Amino acid sequence: MAEQIISWEFKERxxxxxxxxxxxxxxxxxxxxxxxxxxxxxxxxTRRQLQESLESQGFRFAPETPFNCLTLEFEPFNIVATSxxxxxxxxxxxxTSLIPPKCLNPSSESVxxxxxxxxxxxxxxxxxxxxxxxxxxxxxxxxKRIPALKSNIxxxxxxxxxxxxxxxxxxxxxxxxxxxxxxxxxxxxxxLKLKKNKRLEPRILNDVTRQSVIQREILDEAWKQLKIDGxxxxxxxxxxxxxxxxxxxxxxxxxEKQVQVLPININIGNPGNLTRWTKVYDSQxxxxxxxxxxxxxxxxxxxxxxxxxx
Amino acid sequence: xxxxxxxxxxxxxxxxxxxxxxxSDDFSQILNTHSLIxxxxxxxxxxxxxxxxxxxxxxxxxSDRGKNCIILTGKIKLGFFIRxxxxxxxxxxxxxxxxxxxxxxxxxxxxxxxxYSKDINLRFDDTKKGLEKYSDGSMxxxxxxxxxxxxxxxxxxxxxxxxxxNIIDIGxxxxxxxxxx
Numbered sequence: 001m002a003e004q005i006i007s008w009e010f011k012e013r014x015x016x017x018x019x020x021x022x023x024x025x026x027x028x029x030x031x032x033x034x035x036x037x038x039x040x041x042x043x044x045x046t047r048r049q050l051q052e053s054l055e056s057q058g059f060r061f062a063p064e065t066p067f068n069c070l071t072l073e074f075e076p077f078n079i080v081a082t083s084x085x086x087x088x089x090x091x092x093x094x095x096t097s098l099i100p101p102k103c104l105n106p107s108s109e110s111v112x113x114x115x116x117x118x119x120x121x122x123x124x125x126x127x128x129x130x131x132x133x134x135x136x137x138x139x140x141x142x143x144k145r146i147p148a149l150k151s152n153i154x155x156x157x158x159x160x161x162x163x164x165x166x167x168x169x170x171x172x173x174x175x176x177x178x179x180x181x182x183x184x185x186x187x188x189x190x191x192l193k194l195k196k197n198k199r200l201e202p203r204i205l206n207d208v209t210r211q212s213v214i215q216r217e218i219l220d221e222a223w224k225q226l227k228i229d230g231x232x233x234x235x236x237x238x239x240x241x242x243x244x245x246x247x248x249x250x251x252x253x254x255x256e257k258q259v260q261v262l263p264i265n266i267n268i269g270n271p272g273n274l275t276r277w278t279k280v281y282d283s284q285x286x287x288x289x290x291x292x293x294x295x296x297x298x299x300x301x302x303x304x305x306x307x308x309x310x
Numbered sequence: 311x312x313x314x315x316x317x318x319x320x321x322x323x324x325x326x327x328x329x330x331x332x333x334s335d336d337f338s339q340i341l342n343t344h345s346l347i348x349x350x351x352x353x354x355x356x357x358x359x360x361x362x363x364x365x366x367x368x369x370x371x372x373s374d375r376g377k378n379c380i381i382l383t384g385k386i387k388l389g390f391f392i393r394x395x396x397x398x399x400x401x402x403x404x405x406x407x408x409x410x411x412x413x414x415x416x417x418x419x420x421x422x423x424x425x426y427s428k429d430i431n432l433r434f435d436d437t438k439k440g441l442e443k444y445s446d447g448s449m450x451x452x453x454x455x456x457x458x459x460x461x462x463x464x465x466x467x468x469x470x471x472x473x474x475x476n477i478i479d480i481g482x483x484x485x486x487x488x489x490x491x
Contacts, residue, residue: 053456080484081425081484083421083422083425083454083456083458083460083480084458086425086460086480086481086483086484087404087458087459087460087480088404089458147487147488147489148487148488151483151487154387154400154401154483155480155483157404
Protein backbone atom coordinates (compact mmCIF):
# COMPACT_ATOMS: atom_id res chain seq x y z
CA MET A 1 0.00 0.00 0.00
CA ALA A 2 1.09 3.53 -0.70
CA GLU A 3 0.51 4.49 2.92
CA GLN A 4 3.24 2.12 4.01
CA ILE A 5 5.71 3.50 1.51
CA ILE A 6 5.00 7.20 2.04
CA SER A 7 5.44 8.10 5.68
CA TRP A 8 3.11 10.55 7.47
CA GLU A 9 5.80 13.25 7.56
CA PHE A 10 5.62 13.56 3.80
CA LYS A 11 1.84 13.78 3.77
CA GLU A 12 1.97 16.63 6.24
CA ARG A 13 4.51 18.45 4.13
CA UNK A 14 2.44 18.00 0.99
CA UNK A 15 -0.64 19.40 2.71
CA UNK A 16 1.40 22.47 3.69
CA UNK A 17 2.95 22.94 0.28
CA UNK A 18 0.32 21.82 -2.22
CA UNK A 19 -2.90 22.02 -0.16
CA UNK A 20 -5.23 19.35 1.19
CA UNK A 21 -7.18 18.66 -2.00
CA UNK A 22 -4.09 18.10 -4.13
CA UNK A 23 -2.53 15.86 -1.45
CA UNK A 24 -5.62 13.66 -1.36
CA UNK A 25 -5.49 13.32 -5.13
CA UNK A 26 -1.75 12.52 -4.98
CA UNK A 27 -2.24 9.79 -2.36
CA UNK A 28 -5.12 8.25 -4.29
CA UNK A 29 -3.16 8.23 -7.56
CA UNK A 30 0.04 6.83 -6.04
CA UNK A 31 -1.83 3.58 -5.38
CA UNK A 32 -2.77 3.22 -9.06
CA UNK A 33 -0.36 1.79 -11.57
CA UNK A 34 -0.01 3.16 -15.09
CA UNK A 35 -0.17 0.93 -18.20
CA UNK A 36 3.06 0.20 -20.05
CA UNK A 37 4.16 2.86 -22.50
CA UNK A 38 6.00 1.78 -25.64
CA UNK A 39 8.20 4.28 -27.47
CA UNK A 40 9.34 3.36 -31.00
CA UNK A 41 13.04 3.71 -31.80
CA UNK A 42 12.69 6.41 -34.45
CA UNK A 43 16.18 5.72 -35.79
CA UNK A 44 15.09 2.39 -37.21
CA UNK A 45 11.30 2.29 -37.35
CA THR A 46 8.14 4.40 -37.21
CA ARG A 47 5.26 4.26 -34.77
CA ARG A 48 2.91 2.91 -37.41
CA GLN A 49 5.23 0.13 -38.58
CA LEU A 50 5.86 -0.95 -35.00
CA GLN A 51 2.15 -0.91 -34.14
CA GLU A 52 1.25 -3.04 -37.18
CA SER A 53 4.03 -5.49 -36.46
CA LEU A 54 3.03 -5.93 -32.80
CA GLU A 55 -0.70 -6.06 -33.51
CA SER A 56 -0.12 -8.98 -35.89
CA GLN A 57 1.23 -10.87 -32.86
CA GLY A 58 -1.89 -10.14 -30.77
CA PHE A 59 -0.85 -6.99 -28.86
CA ARG A 60 -3.52 -4.31 -28.47
CA PHE A 61 -2.98 -0.59 -27.91
CA ALA A 62 -5.01 2.36 -26.65
CA PRO A 63 -6.17 4.73 -29.41
CA GLU A 64 -4.18 7.80 -28.37
CA THR A 65 -0.95 8.43 -26.45
CA PRO A 66 1.02 11.67 -26.25
CA PHE A 67 4.61 12.06 -27.53
CA ASN A 68 4.14 9.66 -30.48
CA CYS A 69 4.07 6.59 -28.23
CA LEU A 70 1.85 3.53 -27.76
CA THR A 71 -0.05 2.56 -24.62
CA LEU A 72 -0.25 -1.18 -24.13
CA GLU A 73 -3.76 -2.45 -23.29
CA PHE A 74 -3.31 -6.16 -23.71
CA GLU A 75 -0.24 -8.35 -24.19
CA PRO A 76 -0.60 -12.08 -25.08
CA PHE A 77 2.93 -12.63 -23.74
CA ASN A 78 5.58 -10.37 -22.27
CA ILE A 79 6.57 -7.77 -24.84
CA VAL A 80 10.19 -8.11 -23.75
CA ALA A 81 10.30 -11.53 -25.47
CA THR A 82 9.43 -10.15 -28.91
CA SER A 83 12.10 -9.86 -31.57
CA UNK A 84 11.12 -6.18 -31.94
CA UNK A 85 12.19 -5.45 -28.37
CA UNK A 86 15.35 -7.54 -28.57
CA UNK A 87 16.45 -5.94 -31.81
CA UNK A 88 15.99 -2.48 -30.33
CA UNK A 89 12.95 -1.21 -32.23
CA UNK A 90 11.19 -0.14 -29.02
CA UNK A 91 11.73 0.85 -25.41
CA UNK A 92 9.41 0.48 -22.43
CA UNK A 93 9.32 3.54 -20.23
CA UNK A 94 7.38 6.04 -18.20
CA UNK A 95 5.84 8.98 -20.03
CA THR A 96 7.83 11.38 -17.88
CA SER A 97 11.11 10.01 -19.28
CA LEU A 98 10.18 11.38 -22.68
CA ILE A 99 9.92 15.00 -21.55
CA PRO A 100 13.58 15.99 -20.76
CA PRO A 101 15.12 14.89 -24.11
CA LYS A 102 12.33 16.63 -26.02
CA CYS A 103 12.79 19.84 -24.00
CA LEU A 104 16.55 19.83 -24.49
CA ASN A 105 16.19 19.20 -28.22
CA PRO A 106 19.94 19.14 -29.06
CA SER A 107 20.96 19.69 -32.65
CA SER A 108 22.91 16.99 -34.44
CA GLU A 109 26.69 17.45 -34.17
CA SER A 110 26.38 19.01 -30.70
CA VAL A 111 28.19 17.70 -27.62
CA UNK A 112 25.81 16.55 -24.90
CA UNK A 113 26.29 15.02 -21.45
CA UNK A 114 23.75 12.84 -19.67
CA UNK A 115 24.59 12.79 -15.96
CA UNK A 116 23.42 9.85 -13.82
CA UNK A 117 22.56 8.00 -17.01
CA UNK A 118 21.83 4.39 -16.04
CA UNK A 119 19.76 2.43 -17.11
CA UNK A 120 19.99 4.53 -20.25
CA UNK A 121 16.39 4.94 -21.39
CA UNK A 122 16.67 8.71 -21.52
CA UNK A 123 20.16 8.43 -23.04
CA UNK A 124 18.68 6.42 -25.91
CA UNK A 125 15.90 8.96 -26.40
CA UNK A 126 18.46 11.75 -26.44
CA UNK A 127 20.51 9.91 -29.07
CA UNK A 128 17.33 9.50 -31.12
CA UNK A 129 16.69 13.25 -30.96
CA UNK A 130 20.33 13.80 -32.02
CA UNK A 131 19.75 11.34 -34.90
CA UNK A 132 22.73 9.26 -33.77
CA UNK A 133 25.21 12.03 -34.59
CA UNK A 134 27.30 14.39 -32.52
CA UNK A 135 28.78 13.16 -29.25
CA UNK A 136 26.90 12.01 -26.18
CA UNK A 137 28.59 11.33 -22.84
CA UNK A 138 26.63 8.99 -20.57
CA UNK A 139 28.01 9.34 -17.05
CA UNK A 140 27.18 6.83 -14.33
CA UNK A 141 28.81 6.45 -10.94
CA UNK A 142 27.65 2.97 -9.89
CA UNK A 143 29.74 0.32 -11.61
CA LYS A 144 27.10 -2.37 -11.17
CA ARG A 145 24.63 -0.30 -13.20
CA ILE A 146 27.00 0.05 -16.18
CA PRO A 147 26.13 -3.34 -17.84
CA ALA A 148 22.43 -2.40 -18.08
CA LEU A 149 23.40 0.94 -19.61
CA LYS A 150 25.74 -0.74 -22.11
CA SER A 151 23.17 -3.38 -22.95
CA ASN A 152 20.45 -0.79 -23.65
CA ILE A 153 22.72 1.36 -25.78
CA UNK A 154 23.98 -1.53 -27.90
CA UNK A 155 20.50 -3.04 -28.24
CA UNK A 156 19.08 0.24 -29.48
CA UNK A 157 21.83 0.59 -32.12
CA UNK A 158 23.31 3.83 -30.81
CA UNK A 159 26.81 4.75 -31.98
CA UNK A 160 27.39 8.28 -30.74
CA UNK A 161 27.64 7.54 -27.00
CA UNK A 162 30.59 7.26 -24.64
CA UNK A 163 29.96 5.62 -21.30
CA UNK A 164 32.00 7.05 -18.45
CA UNK A 165 32.11 5.31 -15.12
CA UNK A 166 32.73 8.31 -12.87
CA UNK A 167 30.95 10.50 -10.39
CA UNK A 168 28.93 13.25 -12.08
CA UNK A 169 30.55 15.64 -9.59
CA UNK A 170 34.03 14.87 -10.99
CA UNK A 171 32.86 15.39 -14.56
CA UNK A 172 34.84 18.69 -14.90
CA UNK A 173 38.04 16.64 -14.49
CA UNK A 174 37.56 15.41 -18.05
CA UNK A 175 37.95 18.95 -19.32
CA UNK A 176 35.24 18.79 -21.96
CA UNK A 177 32.94 21.75 -22.57
CA UNK A 178 29.47 20.66 -23.62
CA UNK A 179 26.56 22.30 -25.44
CA UNK A 180 23.78 20.64 -23.49
CA UNK A 181 23.45 18.73 -20.21
CA UNK A 182 20.62 16.45 -19.16
CA UNK A 183 20.51 15.91 -15.41
CA UNK A 184 17.84 13.47 -14.28
CA UNK A 185 19.12 13.78 -10.75
CA UNK A 186 19.21 10.98 -8.18
CA UNK A 187 16.21 11.68 -5.93
CA UNK A 188 13.92 10.25 -3.27
CA UNK A 189 11.39 9.25 -5.94
CA UNK A 190 8.33 10.07 -3.88
CA UNK A 191 6.39 10.85 -7.05
CA LEU A 192 6.69 7.34 -8.48
CA LYS A 193 3.53 5.28 -8.61
CA LEU A 194 3.07 2.09 -6.64
CA LYS A 195 4.01 -0.51 -9.27
CA LYS A 196 7.43 0.99 -9.75
CA ASN A 197 7.82 1.85 -6.10
CA LYS A 198 9.60 -1.33 -5.11
CA ARG A 199 11.71 -0.05 -2.28
CA LEU A 200 11.25 -1.91 0.97
CA GLU A 201 12.00 0.82 3.44
CA PRO A 202 10.03 4.05 3.45
CA ARG A 203 11.82 7.28 2.72
CA ILE A 204 12.45 9.57 5.66
CA LEU A 205 12.98 13.31 5.76
CA ASN A 206 16.75 12.88 6.12
CA ASP A 207 16.80 11.32 2.65
CA VAL A 208 15.36 14.52 1.19
CA THR A 209 18.12 16.59 2.79
CA ARG A 210 20.82 14.16 1.69
CA GLN A 211 19.61 13.89 -1.90
CA SER A 212 19.14 17.63 -2.28
CA VAL A 213 22.76 18.18 -1.22
CA ILE A 214 23.94 15.70 -3.87
CA GLN A 215 21.73 17.37 -6.47
CA ARG A 216 23.09 20.80 -5.59
CA GLU A 217 26.68 19.59 -5.94
CA ILE A 218 26.05 17.89 -9.29
CA LEU A 219 24.16 20.91 -10.61
CA ASP A 220 26.98 23.31 -9.64
CA GLU A 221 29.71 21.12 -11.13
CA ALA A 222 27.74 20.55 -14.33
CA TRP A 223 27.19 24.30 -14.70
CA LYS A 224 30.97 24.87 -14.92
CA GLN A 225 31.21 22.57 -17.94
CA LEU A 226 28.43 24.22 -19.92
CA LYS A 227 29.33 26.47 -22.84
CA ILE A 228 27.79 29.94 -23.03
CA ASP A 229 24.32 29.73 -24.65
CA GLY A 230 24.26 26.07 -23.66
CA UNK A 231 21.22 24.61 -21.90
CA UNK A 232 20.80 22.25 -18.98
CA UNK A 233 17.62 20.35 -18.23
CA UNK A 234 17.13 19.39 -14.58
CA UNK A 235 14.46 16.87 -13.61
CA UNK A 236 13.48 14.72 -10.64
CA UNK A 237 10.66 12.25 -10.05
CA UNK A 238 10.13 13.57 -6.55
CA UNK A 239 7.28 15.65 -5.11
CA UNK A 240 9.49 17.37 -2.53
CA UNK A 241 10.06 21.10 -3.16
CA UNK A 242 13.67 20.86 -1.88
CA UNK A 243 14.44 18.65 -4.88
CA UNK A 244 12.44 20.82 -7.26
CA UNK A 245 11.43 24.46 -7.03
CA UNK A 246 13.53 25.30 -3.94
CA UNK A 247 16.63 23.67 -5.48
CA UNK A 248 16.26 25.78 -8.64
CA UNK A 249 15.47 28.93 -6.64
CA UNK A 250 18.67 28.51 -4.62
CA UNK A 251 20.60 27.76 -7.80
CA UNK A 252 19.34 31.00 -9.36
CA UNK A 253 20.45 32.90 -6.23
CA UNK A 254 23.94 31.34 -6.35
CA UNK A 255 24.40 32.07 -10.08
CA GLU A 256 22.87 35.50 -10.26
CA LYS A 257 22.59 37.02 -13.78
CA GLN A 258 24.13 33.89 -15.34
CA VAL A 259 20.97 31.88 -15.70
CA GLN A 260 17.84 32.27 -17.76
CA VAL A 261 15.06 29.78 -17.05
CA LEU A 262 13.42 28.94 -20.37
CA PRO A 263 9.70 28.12 -20.64
CA ILE A 264 8.79 24.50 -21.33
CA ASN A 265 6.49 23.86 -24.23
CA ILE A 266 4.31 21.04 -22.92
CA ASN A 267 0.63 21.17 -22.07
CA ILE A 268 0.86 18.86 -19.05
CA GLY A 269 1.44 19.99 -15.47
CA ASN A 270 1.39 23.29 -13.61
CA PRO A 271 3.95 26.12 -13.50
CA GLY A 272 6.38 25.94 -10.57
CA ASN A 273 5.10 27.85 -7.56
CA LEU A 274 6.80 28.79 -4.30
CA THR A 275 4.17 31.10 -2.73
CA ARG A 276 3.41 28.60 0.02
CA TRP A 277 7.10 28.07 0.78
CA THR A 278 8.61 31.53 0.96
CA LYS A 279 7.64 35.13 0.33
CA VAL A 280 10.75 36.08 -1.60
CA TYR A 281 11.65 33.99 -4.61
CA ASP A 282 12.83 34.39 -8.19
CA SER A 283 9.98 35.05 -10.61
CA GLN A 284 11.64 32.77 -13.20
CA UNK A 285 10.45 29.78 -11.14
CA UNK A 286 7.10 30.04 -12.93
CA UNK A 287 8.86 28.85 -16.11
CA UNK A 288 9.57 25.45 -14.51
CA UNK A 289 7.00 22.68 -14.60
CA UNK A 290 5.52 20.55 -11.81
CA UNK A 291 3.56 17.44 -12.80
CA UNK A 292 1.35 15.63 -10.27
CA UNK A 293 0.61 11.88 -10.34
CA UNK A 294 -3.05 12.56 -11.22
CA UNK A 295 -2.05 14.10 -14.55
CA UNK A 296 -1.61 10.78 -16.32
CA UNK A 297 2.01 10.14 -15.37
CA UNK A 298 4.36 9.96 -12.37
CA UNK A 299 5.01 12.95 -10.13
CA UNK A 300 7.74 14.98 -11.79
CA UNK A 301 9.59 18.29 -11.78
CA UNK A 302 11.45 19.78 -14.72
CA UNK A 303 13.41 22.98 -15.34
CA UNK A 304 15.22 24.12 -18.47
CA UNK A 305 18.00 26.65 -17.94
CA UNK A 306 20.25 28.57 -20.29
CA UNK A 307 23.72 29.88 -19.48
CA UNK A 308 23.66 33.52 -20.46
CA UNK A 309 27.17 34.51 -19.28
CA UNK A 310 30.12 33.12 -17.29
CA UNK B 311 41.34 3.16 -23.28
CA UNK B 312 44.42 1.89 -25.06
CA UNK B 313 44.09 1.65 -28.79
CA UNK B 314 46.43 -0.84 -30.41
CA UNK B 315 47.01 -1.65 -34.05
CA UNK B 316 45.89 -4.95 -35.50
CA UNK B 317 48.55 -7.41 -36.61
CA UNK B 318 48.48 -8.89 -40.11
CA UNK B 319 47.27 -12.22 -38.74
CA UNK B 320 44.42 -10.55 -36.86
CA UNK B 321 43.29 -8.68 -39.97
CA UNK B 322 43.22 -11.98 -41.87
CA UNK B 323 41.26 -13.64 -39.06
CA UNK B 324 38.66 -10.84 -39.01
CA UNK B 325 38.31 -10.70 -42.80
CA UNK B 326 37.89 -14.48 -43.06
CA UNK B 327 35.04 -14.58 -40.54
CA UNK B 328 33.21 -11.54 -41.91
CA UNK B 329 33.66 -12.47 -45.58
CA UNK B 330 32.20 -15.86 -44.77
CA UNK B 331 29.10 -14.28 -43.22
CA UNK B 332 28.61 -11.76 -46.00
CA UNK B 333 29.35 -14.38 -48.68
CA SER B 334 29.90 -12.02 -51.62
CA ASP B 335 31.30 -8.69 -50.53
CA ASP B 336 34.88 -8.19 -49.55
CA PHE B 337 35.06 -6.64 -46.09
CA SER B 338 37.96 -4.34 -46.91
CA GLN B 339 35.94 -2.96 -49.83
CA ILE B 340 32.96 -2.30 -47.59
CA LEU B 341 35.17 -0.28 -45.29
CA ASN B 342 35.87 2.13 -48.13
CA THR B 343 32.36 2.51 -49.44
CA HIS B 344 30.29 5.61 -48.94
CA SER B 345 27.32 3.68 -47.63
CA LEU B 346 29.11 2.70 -44.44
CA ILE B 347 29.93 6.32 -43.71
CA UNK B 348 26.25 7.08 -44.16
CA UNK B 349 25.24 4.38 -41.73
CA UNK B 350 27.17 5.65 -38.80
CA UNK B 351 26.66 9.26 -39.86
CA UNK B 352 30.28 10.27 -39.98
CA UNK B 353 31.99 12.12 -42.73
CA UNK B 354 35.52 11.38 -41.62
CA UNK B 355 37.82 8.41 -41.95
CA UNK B 356 36.61 5.07 -40.66
CA UNK B 357 38.85 2.31 -39.44
CA UNK B 358 39.19 -0.67 -37.14
CA UNK B 359 40.43 -0.15 -33.60
CA UNK B 360 41.37 -2.68 -30.98
CA UNK B 361 41.02 -2.24 -27.24
CA UNK B 362 42.48 -5.14 -25.22
CA UNK B 363 40.71 -8.05 -26.95
CA UNK B 364 37.72 -6.22 -28.42
CA UNK B 365 37.53 -5.01 -31.98
CA UNK B 366 35.59 -1.86 -32.89
CA UNK B 367 34.70 -0.06 -36.05
CA UNK B 368 35.22 3.61 -35.38
CA UNK B 369 35.85 7.02 -36.87
CA UNK B 370 38.95 9.10 -36.29
CA UNK B 371 37.06 11.87 -34.52
CA UNK B 372 35.36 9.70 -31.92
CA SER B 373 38.61 7.89 -31.15
CA ASP B 374 40.38 11.16 -30.41
CA ARG B 375 37.70 12.09 -27.92
CA GLY B 376 37.75 8.62 -26.45
CA LYS B 377 41.40 8.75 -25.39
CA ASN B 378 40.49 10.53 -22.18
CA CYS B 379 37.65 8.20 -21.31
CA ILE B 380 37.56 5.48 -18.76
CA ILE B 381 35.16 3.14 -20.51
CA LEU B 382 34.50 3.49 -24.18
CA THR B 383 31.62 2.26 -26.22
CA GLY B 384 29.34 3.76 -28.79
CA LYS B 385 31.14 2.37 -31.74
CA ILE B 386 30.18 -0.72 -33.63
CA LYS B 387 31.80 -3.54 -31.72
CA LEU B 388 32.48 -6.17 -34.33
CA GLY B 389 33.67 -8.86 -31.98
CA PHE B 390 36.60 -10.01 -29.89
CA PHE B 391 39.73 -12.14 -30.06
CA ILE B 392 40.20 -15.32 -28.10
CA ARG B 393 43.71 -16.78 -28.44
CA UNK B 394 44.15 -15.21 -31.86
CA UNK B 395 40.80 -16.43 -33.16
CA UNK B 396 38.17 -13.84 -34.02
CA UNK B 397 34.69 -14.32 -32.55
CA UNK B 398 31.79 -12.32 -33.90
CA UNK B 399 29.83 -10.19 -31.41
CA UNK B 400 26.09 -9.46 -31.28
CA UNK B 401 26.62 -5.71 -31.66
CA UNK B 402 27.84 -6.17 -35.23
CA UNK B 403 24.54 -7.77 -36.28
CA UNK B 404 22.65 -4.65 -37.32
CA UNK B 405 25.62 -3.35 -39.30
CA UNK B 406 26.53 -6.54 -41.15
CA UNK B 407 22.86 -7.26 -41.94
CA UNK B 408 22.96 -4.34 -44.39
CA UNK B 409 25.59 -6.08 -46.50
CA UNK B 410 24.60 -9.72 -46.24
CA UNK B 411 23.81 -11.30 -49.61
CA UNK B 412 22.59 -14.77 -48.63
CA UNK B 413 20.73 -14.69 -45.35
CA UNK B 414 18.48 -17.45 -44.03
CA UNK B 415 14.88 -16.56 -43.21
CA UNK B 416 13.06 -18.43 -40.44
CA UNK B 417 9.34 -18.86 -39.85
CA UNK B 418 7.91 -17.12 -36.73
CA UNK B 419 7.96 -20.38 -34.78
CA UNK B 420 11.53 -21.23 -35.74
CA UNK B 421 12.62 -17.63 -35.11
CA UNK B 422 11.22 -17.76 -31.59
CA UNK B 423 13.09 -20.98 -30.87
CA UNK B 424 16.26 -19.43 -32.27
CA UNK B 425 15.92 -16.33 -30.06
CA TYR B 426 15.64 -18.68 -27.07
CA SER B 427 19.12 -19.94 -27.92
CA LYS B 428 17.96 -23.21 -29.53
CA ASP B 429 19.38 -24.88 -32.65
CA ILE B 430 17.06 -25.16 -35.64
CA ASN B 431 16.73 -28.17 -37.92
CA LEU B 432 15.76 -27.40 -41.53
CA ARG B 433 14.55 -30.07 -43.95
CA PHE B 434 16.15 -29.84 -47.39
CA ASP B 435 12.74 -29.79 -49.06
CA ASP B 436 11.15 -27.01 -47.00
CA THR B 437 13.56 -24.42 -48.29
CA LYS B 438 13.05 -23.60 -51.89
CA LYS B 439 15.93 -21.17 -51.99
CA GLY B 440 18.44 -23.98 -52.19
CA LEU B 441 20.21 -24.85 -48.99
CA GLU B 442 22.79 -26.84 -50.92
CA LYS B 443 24.80 -23.68 -51.56
CA TYR B 444 25.70 -23.44 -47.88
CA SER B 445 28.75 -25.56 -47.20
CA ASP B 446 29.19 -27.53 -44.00
CA GLY B 447 30.54 -25.38 -41.16
CA SER B 448 29.89 -21.99 -42.79
CA MET B 449 28.50 -19.03 -40.85
CA UNK B 450 25.23 -17.39 -41.84
CA UNK B 451 23.13 -14.45 -40.77
CA UNK B 452 19.64 -15.41 -39.64
CA UNK B 453 16.58 -13.20 -40.19
CA UNK B 454 12.97 -13.56 -39.16
CA UNK B 455 10.09 -13.15 -41.62
CA UNK B 456 9.88 -9.41 -40.97
CA UNK B 457 13.50 -9.02 -42.12
CA UNK B 458 14.79 -8.27 -38.62
CA UNK B 459 18.27 -9.82 -38.12
CA UNK B 460 18.11 -12.14 -35.11
CA UNK B 461 21.51 -13.76 -34.90
CA UNK B 462 24.39 -15.78 -36.31
CA UNK B 463 24.36 -19.51 -36.90
CA UNK B 464 26.70 -22.18 -38.15
CA UNK B 465 25.44 -24.57 -40.83
CA UNK B 466 25.91 -28.26 -40.07
CA UNK B 467 25.09 -30.90 -42.67
CA UNK B 468 23.30 -33.86 -41.09
CA UNK B 469 22.10 -37.00 -42.84
CA UNK B 470 18.73 -35.78 -44.10
CA UNK B 471 18.50 -32.24 -42.76
CA UNK B 472 20.49 -29.08 -42.13
CA UNK B 473 21.13 -27.89 -38.63
CA UNK B 474 21.46 -24.20 -37.81
CA UNK B 475 23.72 -24.24 -34.79
CA ASN B 476 23.07 -21.14 -32.71
CA ILE B 477 26.29 -19.13 -32.33
CA ILE B 478 24.81 -15.94 -30.92
CA ASP B 479 21.33 -14.38 -31.00
CA ILE B 480 19.57 -11.22 -29.84
CA GLY B 481 18.05 -13.06 -26.86
CA UNK B 482 21.40 -12.48 -25.14
CA UNK B 483 20.24 -8.94 -24.32
CA UNK B 484 17.82 -10.53 -21.87
CA UNK B 485 19.61 -13.71 -20.83
CA UNK B 486 22.93 -12.21 -19.85
CA UNK B 487 22.45 -8.48 -19.60
CA UNK B 488 24.82 -8.26 -16.66
CA UNK B 489 27.65 -10.42 -17.96
CA UNK B 490 27.72 -10.12 -21.75
CA UNK B 491 28.34 -6.39 -22.03
